[in-house]
Amino acid sequence: MSKNTHLEHLEDSILLDGSQGAKDAFMFLDELAQTFSGKQRNNFKITTKWDGAPAIFCGKYPGTDNFFVGTKSVFNKDAKVNFTEGDIDLNHGHAPGLVAKLKDALKYFPNLGIQGVAQGDLLFTDDKKITTINGERCVVFTPNTITYCIPESSNLYEKAKNAKIGVVFHTKYVGRTVETLNARFGYDVSSLRSSRDVLVLSAETGEMGNDLMLTTSEVTSLQRMRIASSRLVSISSSFLDEVAEQIAAKDQLTVGPRLKIYFNTYVRQGRRVTSATKFVQDFKAYFEGEVMKAVDKVKQPKTKAAKLKKLYEGMEFIENNENALMKTVGLYTTLQNAKLFFIRKLERGEELRTYLRTEDGYKVTAPEGYVAIREDSTAVKLVDRLSFSVANFNVSKDWVAGDK
Secondary structure (H helix, E strand, C coil), X not given: XXXXXXXXXXXXXXXXXXXXXXXXXXXXXXXXXXXXXXXXXXXXXEEEECCCCCEEEEEECCCCCCEEEECHHHHCCCCCCECCHHHHHHHHCCCHHHHHHHHHHHHHHHHHCCCCEEEEEXXXXXXXXXXXXXXXXXXXXXXXXXXXXXXXXXXXXXXXXXXXXXXXXXXXXXXXXXXXXXXEECCCHHHCCCCCCEEEXXXXXXXXXXXXCCCHHHHHHHHHHHHHHHXXXXXXXXXXXXXXXXXXXXXXXXXXXXXXXXXXXXXXXXXXXXXXXXXXXXXXXXXXXXXXXHHHXXXXXXXXXXXXXXXXXXXHHHHHCXXXXXXXXXHHHHHHHHHXXXXXXXXXXCCCEEEEEECCEEEECCCCEEEEECCCCCXXXXXXXXXXXXXXXXXXXXXXXXXX
């Protein structure tokens, strides 16, 4: 079964998939460049990554004619699949807020005529409101971190105001049994029946206007970035492949997993990498400190010696590959910058208003991000991690606490 429960960031491809991940990242960037040159291929899609919650799965349960709803827990070994309100109480009773949302989905979604299984994100149930923001009367809802505003001037306003539940679908599952289900990114919402009670939004971005097309100077800058990145890969490819193998092995006392975690600490702290040399030196100290914590936690001499061996091996690996590590940091940040370039263009084409709710009122913000989808249904997240992810790391999600 191929499931879509987590997408990776474009730049993380080089850590997770090594030199092949770098090639994949370049292919995504090439497709984006084609799109913003007016040459988008029909099999390449860009969807808006809505900040909805919870992720919801629904439709006809494979092999039956029975409608179901569920969260990501439908993929658990002990799957939590809900056909009735009683199932929802039994499976999710520890989270009352989630129970209420799932019951609304079970009540209203069958009216949409969903064929197969759909995955989406809930936007609102009874928690939307009508208010005025920046002088505009809007339907407002905050499913997770971002507050969405559908202004009175929008064609969606009346539909949103009257709807009992809102959802954005982004993935379709195809297969005759649960075991053979395969995720297909992108969802054609035009295939659904209209329902007064349900606001269904499409995740796909609209057509790119001429004002968003690449200029000659932008094309030149992207070409230079591509050439520079290829050089970085040629130097660091063997190192990247070893890092990817270590991450796949899930040994937290090796360099690979710790490197990915260390990159994420920059996101959590709202920092950008400004010096590859400083990053590498700081990473050495971080790696040594983290492994020594594991060493200090054990008392048996044999176990302590085994963990110290991991430390020595890791430090030697870093020392022997210091140049490749610096080039990896350079490649990682170059991919981030290229990604941000396209994100800014996509943001300019958005129609709905997006805000962050603060103590001082609503602050204008960008959407969570986007998803780029290739012909083979592989996909990556395009998210400005410093503007969104840092908020997402710290936001309270008490109403879904405990749901796995």
